[in-house]
Amino acid sequence: MPARIPSWAWVSGLTAGAVAAVVVLAVQADRGPHPTAPVAHPRSAPSVSARPSATPKPPAPPAVPADSGTGRRIVYALAQKRVWLVDESDKPTRTFPVWPGTVSPDPDSYAISQRVPATTGSDGVQIEHIMYFAGKSGVFIAFSNAVDGSSPPPAASDTRTGGIRMGKDDGTALWTFGAKGTRVVVVE
Template sequence: MPARIPSWAWVSGLTAGAVAAVAVLAVQAGHGPQPTAATARPSTSASAGAHHPAASPKPSTPPEPPAGSGTGRRVVYSLGQKRVWLMDVRGMPVRTFAVWPGTVNPDPGAYAISKRTETGTGSDGVRIEHVLYFAGKAGVFVAFSNAVDGASPPPVAPDVKTGGVRTGKADGAALWTFAAKATRVVVVA
């Protein structure tokens, strides 16, 4: 009479096989085609004084990242376009969105995310989240962030030094997920 295999051995074997199959499928999914997100803009808010950087209609296709913005996985920030692109390892944009820059802009060049802070208060007094520091200029830290309530920042007096590059709430969450500490940030004019 053949030896009988205990039920715990069957369950363990089936579980190990299922975990291995899921791992193989996850690796295969990571190498497949990646979706590209449509252009997302920071949302306007019901807050009084909300200001949107562009009043033009939403473009049908997202703008291309600026030429000369590097290669590989990185965040590209265009000062002139007031726009950010999240670029994958192949150098393809996975998301792009408009931003509201502060009054202090970083110089064009390559930087890296140096510090991440989940929540805080911006220099304009607004509660912010997803704060990603990447540069400094004139004694002011420059960081991406979004308002906790999703509001766009009201216009700031030009004599107030602010280094926050404000995003919409969903864009801030996407940027937070994408940009770990030491992620490259390329700033172009």
């Protein structure tokens, strides 16, 4: 009877052969050509100056209107469609654009008279941070923001709305800043 080779010897031999084959192929691959990806080099116009250009600074926010009084207050500029939150030292802590309704308050000094956490706006949108401060011709005027952060759709020309909408983060900041009785100064 012929001698039998144990199975472990077969496995060891096959493994050694496979490792040797991989080494030979790796050496051949290392000596061959290597594919390269094309490198994109940005082309720019030659610079007149050797120094790098400065990154443009964002424009400074508009200054608080001069005719808005002094002290802690919310300032609403009708023509700029913008609100400022001004602290006790007369420094603006935040400013942001707003989307006014079709009825605007007259320039004057008012106070936050009522705060409502959330409701549905006259346009059917869920709104929050509603802060009433004025009324005109039977229309209540209030700051608010849409719960989903959207801007209001344009109102029909015959619709009378007094909501002054803002972005969600701005609405949250205004809600935090404007307790009941906080002064609201409306300027042209």
